[in-house]
Amino acid sequence: MKLIQKSRTLIRAELEAAPALKQFGTGWISGVLGLTLSLACLGLVLALRFPGVFSAAELTAFQGKPWFRMILMGLLFMAFLSSLLSLILRETKTLGTTGITLTMLASVLGGWMATPVMSDYTPMYLGLDFFVLNVLFTGLLFIPLETLFPKNPDQSLFRTEWREDIFYYLVSSMFVQIITWLSFGPARFMFAATDWAQLRGWVSSLPLVIQIIAIMFFTDLVQYWVHRAFHRLPILWRFHAVHHSAQSMDWMAGARMHFLEILALRGATVFPMMLLGFHQTAVGIYIFLVYLWSTFIHANIGWRLKWMEKLLVTPRFHHWHHGIEKEAIDVNFSIHFPLLDKIFGTYHMPEERWPEGYGIGGHPVPKGYLQQLLHPFRKK
Numbered sequence: 001m002k003l004i005q006k007s008r009t010l011i012r013a014e015l016e017a018a019p020a021l022k023q024f025g026t027g028w029i030s031g032v033l034g035l036t037l038s039l040a041c042l043g044l045v046l047a048l049r050f051p052g053v054f055s056a057a058e059l060t061a062f063q064g065k066p067w068f069r070m071i072l073m074g075l076l077f078m079a080f081l082s083s084l085l086s087l088i089l090r091e092t093k094t095l096g097t098t099g100i101t102l103t104m105l106a107s108v109l110g111g112w113m114a115t116p117v118m119s120d121y122t123p124m125y126l127g128l129d130f131f132v133l134n135v136l137f138t139g140l141l142f143i144p145l146e147t148l149f150p151k152n153p154d155q156s157l158f159r160t161e162w163r164e165d166i167f168y169y170l171v172s173s174m175f176v177q178i179i180t181w182l183s184f185g186p187a188r189f190m191f192a193a194t195d196w197a198q199l200r201g202w203v204s205s206l207p208l209v210i211q212i213i214a215i216m217f218f219t220d221l222v223q224y225w226v227h228r229a230f231h232r233l234p235i236l237w238r239f240h241a242v243h244h245s246a247q248s249m250d251w252m253a254g255a256r257m258h259f260l261e262i263l264a265l266r267g268a269t270v271f272p273m274m275l276l277g278f279h280q281t282a283v284g285i286y287i288f289l290v291y292l293w294s295t296f297i298h299a300n301i302g303w304r305l306k307w308m309e310k311l312l313v314t315p316r317f318h319h320w321h322h323g324i325e326k327e328a329i330d331v332n333f334s335i336h337f338p339l340l341d342k343i344f345g346t347y348h349m350p351e352e353r354w355p356e357g358y359g360i361g362g363h364p365v366p367k368g369y370l371q372q373l374l375h376p377f378r379k380k
Contacts, residue, residue: 010094011035015158027086031095032157034083036139038102040132041076045106045114047129052120054128056176073112079103124177131173135166141292142251142299151302151315151354155248165252167369172255172262179259183266187274200277211282212289218272219286220336224344226268227333230261238376239264245365245372247358249319254298258376294335298322302354309349313338320348323355 015032022028047055048063055063062068083099090096143157172179203211230240239261246253257265273283297318305314313334321332331348334340341347365375 007094007098011098012163014092014094016156019156025089027088027090027096030082031086031090031099034079034081034086034099035095035102036136037075037079037082038099038106040136041072041079041111042102042106042109043128043132044072044075045109045111047132048114049109049116050118051116052118052122052125054126056125056127056130059127059129059133069112076103076106076111126174127176128174130176131170134173135169138251138295142295142301146250146300149301149303151249151300151319155250155300159248159250161246161248161367162252164367164369164372165246165256168255168257169252171259171369172257175259179262179266182263184270184274186267187270190271191274194275196275196277203277204279208279208282208285211278212286214276215273215278215282215286216290216336218276219269219290220334220340222272223265223269223335224333224340226265227335228330228344228346230265231330231333241360241365242372242375244322244360245363246322247363248300249298249315249322249358250300251295251298253322254294256372259373260376290335297335304352309338311338312336316354317349319355319358320350322358324357324359324361325355328355 014028017028043054047059051060051063079099080103083096083103085096086099087093087096146157203214206214230236239258242258243256243261246256273286293313297313297315299315301315303315305316308314309317313332313336317332317334317338320328322328327348327350331346332338332341333346338347338349365372
């Protein structure tokens with residue numbers, strides 16, 4: 001146990017090393033890449049070995065595809081080579097050694113040739129492979145953008161509380177099945193209880209682009225008022241305060257959300273998608289788009305998108321929603337269209353300015369996932 005604790009401390013110290021120790025040529029970049037890919041490979045191999053336990057049902061179908069196995073093989077080689085390069089270049093060998101060890105463990109468990117060793121005894125699963133692909137996809141997409149176009153150039157990749165936000169990613173991904181089932185439950189009940197066959201048939205026959213725009217508008221309209229209620233009602237604010245407790249904004253910050261707020265927010269915004277009968281393809285495309293857009297508007301990207309700011313929510317618009325200044329309190333509730341904030345009087349976009357800081361005045365929300373999970377239920 002002490003060895004594990006010591007290893008964790010050493011790895012964290014390496015990831016959060018001083019800027020001088022993270023420059024190109026020090027082996028830090030290759031070490032981080034090797035460690036990340038080795039962990040990803042280990043997670044995917046475990047999902048291949050125990051698909052009924054660790055694999056999302058939608059992803060299990062891809063596991064036998066040749067291209068999936070080829071990608072996993074490539075990731076294993078990249079993890080090993082990156083870790084080896086870090087061992088050669090870096091004075092401290094923690095990242096390289098850990099990456100090679102995890103890569104070898106994934107290979108011993110079967111690597112890209114891994115096959116199931118356990119029958120699927122239950123329809124329940126934990127989305128370990130969904131978590132791996134989720135973090136890899138968003139990380140590989142947004143980390144380069146934040147590096148090249150940062151709003152805050154001094155903010156490190158492994159900034160304060162990065163571990164907590166990655167853990168939020170883990171929890172929401174691992175429990176994706178139960179979250180989806182609970183959040184879609186009320187809408188499915190209302191769908192069955194309403195006889196809108198003619199309306200739904202007309203909606204589902206609309207051009208796909210029109211359907212996607214319509215879904216964006218209706219879900220944003222519902223989300224606006226639910227989001228505003230979470231700010232205005234004290235009992236709901238205690239849950240939403242967890243999301244606003246992030247003192248740094250980047251691609252990980254959007255994942256910080258209390259489990260019960262996820263259920264409430266998704267459960268409410270899914271109603272127009274289900275009740276109005278939008279085509280499943282349009283719904284799927286929208287879910288993917290909102291997943292990307294939510295990450296984008298939280299990201300540490302300093303783009304000045306003047307033409308877009310008038311039509312769509314941008315990072316600067318949403319950063320003001322998270323601003324710690326008095327002028328940033330209870331503004332910019334929209335997720336897609338700033339027009340809703342303009343109509344309902346909550347629009348705030350100072351010319352050429354960004355917030356000076358983020359979080360809640362006094363920072364009342366405790367640190368750590370478990371403490372934040374319990375925070376809404378504790379006395380003030």
